[in-house]
Amino acid sequence: MRALVFDGSLRLVSDYPEPRRKPGESLIRPKAAGICNTDLEIIDGYMGYSGVLGHEFVGVVVESDQASLKNKRVVGEINLSCGRCDLCNAGMRTHCSSRTVLGIMGHPGVMADLCTLPDSNLHEVPENLSDEAAVFCEPLAAAFEILVQVPVEPGHRVIVLGDGKLGLLVAQVMKSTGADVLLAGHSREKLSLARDWSILTVLTDSLRTEAADVVVDCTGSTKGFEMALELVRPRGVIVVKTTTADKFSINLAPLVINEITVVGSRCGPFEPALKALADGSVRVAEMITKVFPMEQALEAFDVASRPETLKVIIRM
Amino acid sequence: MRALVFDGSLRLVSDYPEPRRKPGESLIRPKAAGICNTDLEIIDGYMGYSGVLGHEFVGVVVESDQASLKNKRVVGEINLSCGRCDLCNAGMRTHCSSRTVLGIMGHPGVMADLCTLPDSNLHEVPENLSDEAAVFCEPLAAAFEILVQVPVEPGHRVIVLGDGKLGLLVAQVMKSTGADVLLAGHSREKLSLARDWSILTVLTDSLRTEAADVVVDCTGSTKGFEMALELVRPRGVIVVKTTTADKFSINLAPLVINEITVVGSRCGPFEPALKALADGSVRVAEMITKVFPMEQALEAFDVASRPETLKVIIRM
Numbered sequence: 053m054r055a056l057v058f059d060g061s062l063r064l065v066s067d068y069p070e071p072r073r074k075p076g077e078s079l080i081r082p083k084a085a086g087i088c089n090t091d092l093e094i095i096d097g098y099m100g101y102s103g104v105l106g107h108e109f110v111g112v113v114v115e116s117d118q119a120s121l122k123n124k125r126v127v128g129e130i131n132l133s134c135g136r137c138d139l140c141n142a143g144m145r146t147h148c149s150s151r152t153v154l155g156i157m158g159h160p161g162v163m164a165d166l167c168t169l170p171d172s173n174l175h176e177v178p179e180n181l182s183d184e185a186a187v188f189c190e191p192l193a194a195a196f197e198i199l200v201q202v203p204v205e206p207g208h209r210v211i212v213l214g215d216g217k218l219g220l221l222v223a224q225v226m227k228s229t230g231a232d233v234l235l236a237g238h239s240r241e242k243l244s245l246a247r248d249w250s251i252l253t254v255l256t257d258s259l260r261t262e263a264a265d266v267v268v269d270c271t272g273s274t275k276g277f278e279m280a281l282e283l284v285r286p287r288g289v290i291v292v293k294t295t296t297a298d299k300f301s302i303n304l305a306p307l308v309i310n311e312i313t314v315v316g317s318r319c320g321p322f323e324p325a326l327k328a329l330a331d332g333s334v335r336v337a338e339m340i341t342k343v344f345p346m347e348q349a350l351e352a353f354d355v356a357s358r359p360e361t362l363k364v365i366i367r368m
Numbered sequence: 369m370r371a372l373v374f375d376g377s378l379r380l381v382s383d384y385p386e387p388r389r390k391p392g393e394s395l396i397r398p399k400a401a402g403i404c405n406t407d408l409e410i411i412d413g414y415m416g417y418s419g420v421l422g423h424e425f426v427g428v429v430v431e432s433d434q435a436s437l438k439n440k441r442v443v444g445e446i447n448l449s450c451g452r453c454d455l456c457n458a459g460m461r462t463h464c465s466s467r468t469v470l471g472i473m474g475h476p477g478v479m480a481d482l483c484t485l486p487d488s489n490l491h492e493v494p495e496n497l498s499d500e501a502a503v504f505c506e507p508l509a510a511a512f513e514i515l516v517q518v519p520v521e522p523g524h525r526v527i528v529l530g531d532g533k534l535g536l537l538v539a540q541v542m543k544s545t546g547a548d549v550l551l552a553g554h555s556r557e558k559l560s561l562a563r564d565w566s567i568l569t570v571l572t573d574s575l576r577t578e579a580a581d582v583v584v585d586c587t588g589s590t591k592g593f594e595m596a597l598e599l600v601r602p603r604g605v606i607v608v609k610t611t612t613a614d615k616f617s618i619n620l621a622p623l624v625i626n627e628i629t630v631v632g633s634r635c636g637p638f639e640p641a642l643k644a645l646a647d648g649s650v651r652v653a654e655m656i657t658k659v660f661p662m663e664q665a666l667e668a669f670d671v672a673s674r675p676e677t678l679k680v681i682i683r684m
Contacts, residue, residue, distance in 0.1 A: 139602060147602035147626065201627070277620060286455060286463035295621040302618060304593060305611040307632035310463065311517070314630040316623035 055164035056349045056366075058095050059102045064349050068104070071160055073168045078116035080126065080169060082162045084343075085109045086187040087356040087364045089216070089272060090156060093296075095353070099156055106163035106366075107155040110177060110186035118171045127189040129173040129322060130154040146319045163349065163366060175322045178330045184343065184365055188221070188336040189325045195221040196328075197320025198291050199229065204266060206230030211262055211283050214270035215242040215253075217339060217362055218293055222268050223251050224334045234262070242362065249335055259283070269293060274300035286310040291317050339363045371480035372665045372682075374411050375418045380665050384420070387476055389484045394432035396442065396485060398478045400659075401425040402503040403672040403680045405532070405588060406472060409612075411669070415472055422479035422682075423471040426493060426502035434487045443505040445489040445638060446470040462635045479665065479682060491638045494646045500659065503681055504537070504652040505641045511537040512644075513636025514607050515545065520582060522546030527578055527599050530586035531558040531569075533655060533678050534609055538584050539567050540650045550578070557676065561654055575599070585609060590616035602626040607633050655679045 055068035073079045086108035094101045107130045113121045133140050133148030140148050154169065155161020177186045195218065204210060208231040212223040215237025223235040223246055235246045236256045243253035256279075263285040269276035270293045277300070280290040290312060307314065328334040339362045344352035346368050356364040371384035389395040402424035410417045423446045429437045449456050449464030456464050470485065471477020493502045511534065520526060524547040528539040531553025539551040539562055551562045552572045559569035572595075579601040585592035586609045593616070596606040606628060623630065644650040655678045660668035662684050672680040 144603055201629075287460055292620055292624050295624045296619075299617045299619045301615045303612075303615045304608055304632070307630070308608050308611045308634055309632070311632045311634055313517075313632070314623070316620070316625070316627045316629070318624055318627055 053165035054346055055104045056106065056346075057103065058105050062095050062105075062350060062353060064347070068164060070166050071168045073115060075117065076172075077168045077170050078118070078121055078126075078174060079114045080111040080128070080167050081114050081165065082106075082109045082111035082167055082368050083125070084183040084187050084368065085162045085366045086191070087352060087366065088191060089218070090295075092353070092357055094156065101156055103155075104160040104162075104164045104167070105155050106161035107153070108187050108190045109162035109167070110183050110189075111162065111167070113174070114166070116171060121171060121174060125177045125186075126174040127177055127186055127322065127326070128154070128169040128175070129193075129319070130156070130190060131319060132159055132170060132173070165368060175326060178326065181326070181330050184340055185329050185336050187365055188329060188339075188363070189322055191218060192221050192225070192325035192329065192334060192336075193320040193322045194218070194293070194318065195225040195320065196324045197317050198222065198268060199225065199324075200320060201315050201317055202266060202289050202291060204229045204231050207232065208265040209262065210234070210266045210268065211236060211259075211264040212268045212270060213256070213276050213279060214272060214294075215239050215246065216270065216272060219270035220246060220339060220362070221334065221336075222270050222293065224249060225328070226266075226268065227251055228328070228333060231266075239360065241360065245338055248338070264288060266291065272296065274298050278302060281306050281312065284310070284312055286312075288312060290314045293317055336363075340365060343367055369481035370662055371420045372422065372662075373419065374421050378411050378421075378666060378669060380663070384480060386482050387484045389431060391433065392488075393484045393486050394434070394437055394442075394490060395430045396427040396444070396483050397430050397481065398422075398425045398427035398483055398684050399441070400499040400503050400684065401478045401682045402507070403668060403682065404507065405534070408669070408673055410472065417472055419471075420476040420478075420480045420483070421471050422477035423469070424503050424506045425478035425483070426499050426505075427478065427483070429490070430482070432487055437487060437490060441493045441502075442490040443493055443502050443638065443642070444470070444485040444491070445509075445635070446472070446506060447635060448475055448486055448489070479662075481684060491642060494642065497642070497646050500656055500681055501645050501652050504655070504679070505638055505645060507534060508537050508541070508641035508645065508650060508652075509636040509638045510534070510609070510634065511541040511636065512640045513633050514538065514584060515541065515640075516636060517631050517633055518582060518605050518607060520545045520547050523548065524581040525578065526550070526582045526584065527552060527575075527580040528584045528586060529572070529592050529595060530588060530610075531555050531562065532586065532588060535586035536562060536655060536678070537650065537652075538586050538609065540565060541644070542582075542584070543567055544644070544649055547582070555676065558678065564654070565651055580604060582607065588612065590614050594618060597622050597628065600626070600628055602628075604628060606630045609633055652679075656681060659683055
């Protein structure tokens, strides 16, 4: 089968061995896949991953033990957990200590003609949702994870740092709570998109101490956390979405003196994400910079790595 | 009056001007004062404070508008807040944006024959509590602050990093919840004290990944936080009590991947601290390394700065 493979270099191959599903897994034919910043970091060496790339997708179930899944259009949660360890038993399957992660750690990804995932990871996609929109389900679920972790209420002052793909999704999710949201970024074009969605924006360089109740760091940069520490009010919350392989230098005294809470936030619930995509309350169509056919996957990665790009989608 | 003053150098003076109480404040004659690590950091330049040192004390009210306070033995909360700003109105008086802090920032401290504090900061000390024990009320309240911020329950695995004064108080407070507490430190002598109180201990160098529900950093060192990140379980909580003026280098990716919550923790409630001292459920007598008379205050600071020392108390 065709597959986009990273094994030190990025290659599109046509004769990659087809994956075999295990009992309890479905075999899926991906229809479209999104390029995530994590994919770009992986080809820079993050996670030491080698194999088929991709974890944001929509596809059709080809084979499954679950008759109800057969031929269904699905999106899928990316963590494959053992279901037996202490963490799984405590309801923390996304933190399973022996987990693999679709296209990121130990399990082949979706940028191929076929992939596999446990049946329990799959969610059927409503008919009215386009393939391109459905691809946003996984990163949008990560944005909704914040609401699982932090109480955000009408009137709360929320600052979202970073106007990239994740920042634009997070800002919309935060606004859906009734909070007063300010999105800060470096790109006038991306900020203008958020303003079209009635979200207040500011250029990061013009950002002043705001005594925010919640600051979400989606910068993807080591500067985001220090900035957040300056913007949050005493006893406020900083949500960290940024993962980088880089160390940075910090003095945590302000965190103690102002009794700040910092919450690391990763994967989230698919149900509210699918619902928000289906009812249009979160907008994603405008975030698609370009759709490439699978044959142009390398060019798609090239475009995805440019700073002005938002979402690039690969069509299988 | 006599006063221990820091203004670039530490001096005991005999003719320091007496403080004048404002309306709503009491004039207090300190009986005993504790030397805190913050005092040691101040004479190293932390906070840029200049004036009378000291914020841990017990004293007798000499003058007050509140007749009920007159001649009472009291301890006092150290933050002087405006009572009118948004933070005060939101119930966060210890974070008042125009606050001063007893002996730390903008308000003369207690290592003198007289000091002042707002009446509303004062708590009467139960008769059965010795002066020396009462001096521990302020740092013990800071330990109880953790329970205001983080739900700690019977069976929770709690690791306290640091066997100094604060670590020994925090370990006792954590244990009072029914949690399984492990205290880690470098001093066999200090750890042995904790074992006398039935607290499990370990030398920090022998500490292995423990999947703790809660890790409290009382190390006073920049190494504490990175160690805590390794010890805490996914979705666990790190409480940071350490304030240092130093920057350190960190990679926050594990915080995001494991969805850790970090809580900065400073001053806390006096009521549970006074109660625990009065009923003996928190032990402090064994933590007093030496009591010095005011005339030997400089020697007291010298002893307090030695690594083997726990609490040094100055008697006025």
